[in-house]
Amino acid sequence: MNNYTCEVQTFYVGKWVRVLTETQGFCYGYVSRVTDSAPRNAYRILRSDGRLIQAYPAVEDVSIGLIAGQPTAEQYESAAHRALEKAAQIRATDARHQTT
Secondary structure, three states: OOOOOOOEEEEEEEEEEEEEEEOOOHHHHHHHOOOOOOOEEEEEEOOOOOOOOEEEEEOOOOOOOOOOOOOOHHHHHHHHHHHHHHHHHHHHHHHHHHHH
């Protein structure tokens, strides 16, 4: 058994930001969950000695929730609408954090 802890970082606004520090298994589980959706930032897991354990690239495509088959124009429009709503929520949250 190793004595290392691990750190999850995400690439946000041009720099790597620490999300959490935990055991390696917990970090893998966390990153597995947050990389399950799109769009998303890049993530990486670092060991406490600075060694890069795993890197996950950013994904900019918007998921439309399609299971099988070809997406329709309506599905893309609906996904775009949801993405714009989510972007507005993120901007509002960021604005609140900047004023505090």
